[in-house]
């Protein structure tokens with residue numbers, strides 16, 4: 001991601017992220033900002049963007065579900081500070097909850113929203129650049145098709161005169177379609193002095209963050225508006241908007257990966273996790289879903305209808321169609337996982353094949369081993385998990401149960417239909433089937449017997 005920073009990646013700036021709201025319309029016991037987009041809480045997306053723009057200090061204003069929000073954010077941003085807003089008296093009041101860090105801030109301060117997760121570092125960087133060219137305030141705005149509900153940006157040429165909340169706006173002001181995204185950047189030294197002069201004499205009796213624009217102008221300071229896309233500053237208030245934001249995030253990620261050299265024949269059917277790492281020259285077929293922690297190396301092919309999580313896919317490996325790769329799966333170069341195969345905590349070495357209808361769990365499969373259809377590693381006895389080790393070049397016949405713990409030596413051969421509970425030495429043939437007996441001429445007699453039984457029943 002783009003960054004506008006010096007060699008150390010930081011501009012000494014501070015992000016204040018508002019995350020105090022409950023989000024009533026989510027109809028959830030979980031605080032709104034913890035609802036995930038691409039598997040990551042919304043508030044963390046906003047904070048990632050701040051980090052990407054070089055804002056190395058991060059303060060989060062919490063309220064509803066403060067303990068949960070803090071716990072979730074801290075695991076990703078251990079240096080973030082948390083500030084409780086006890087009463088919800090407006091957006092300026094919320095920012096001032098972080099007064100202790102505003103006092104210490106030596107660089108720019110950017111106010112972000114925990115429920116506006118699609119903001120990009122590049123866009124925050126544009127606001128920071130405006131501060132560098134002399135503005136005391138830079139507000140991100142967008143041209144809305146339907147501006148109702150938003151604060152309006154009242155402009156005079158390139159200068160921002162004021163932000164008017166809908167409830168306080170005149171007829172004429174309401175016709176303005178250039179809207180306040182809510183995201184505001186303060187030049188160094190200006191945040192606290194401007195915020196502390198904001199009053200609550202307005203239609204809602206709230207301390208409006210937006211009033212800092214007029215306060216700044218009264219002091220002869222310059223305020224500017226920076227236009228960005230409406231989609232990027234979309235806020236989430238309900239689950240319909242959450243799904244919309246997810247869709248936009250996925251679209252953005254797919255496009256970025258294709259630009260980086262990943263092929264997708266039906267990108268709109270492929271769903272990434274926020275941390276999915278895909279190298280160039282990977283092909284992803286339709287209807288593939290990625291959970292957390294997947295890394296795919298160049299030349300691998302992920303075929304249709306596969307589900308992957310916690311897995312490393314080596315160069316030139318094949319997955320699917322219809323494969324399920326669970327956490328701890330590692331495929332080395334050119335390994336093959338075929339249809340209706342499930343793997344978990346399984347290391348599959350170079351060129352090994354697990355092509356059909358198989359479960360490989362808590363196991364290692366050696367290089368170039370071949371696992372026949374219907375092989376099951378019986379790894380769980382109802383209490384404990386046990387390991388299966390399969391040596392390089394081993395051949396496991398179809399419908400084999402490998403009853404762990406068990407080790408199959410290199411180049412060993414397991415006859416189809418075996419239930420293997422004892423270790424098999426290298427190069428041995430293991431057979432556990434009951435011997436077959438053929439009763440000559442029994443076919444016709446058997447059919448006559450069954451027909452008679454049916455007839456006697458009427």
Ligand code: UD1
Pocket residue numbers: 018019020021022061085087088089090091092093094113114115149150151152163165179180181182207208209210235
């Ligand atoms: C705000 C802006 C408006 C802008 C809009 C963009 C103000 C006064 N208005 O309006 O110009 O167009 O966002 O979506 O800033 N919050 C707190 N504590 C509070 C109040 C709010 O943490 O006391 C948080 C909310 O949880 C939310 C964010 O701040 O995440 C914005 O608050 P909200 O009430 O949604 O403001 P809007 O009326 O939408």
Ligand code: MG
Pocket residue numbers: 235
């Ligand atoms: Mg709002």
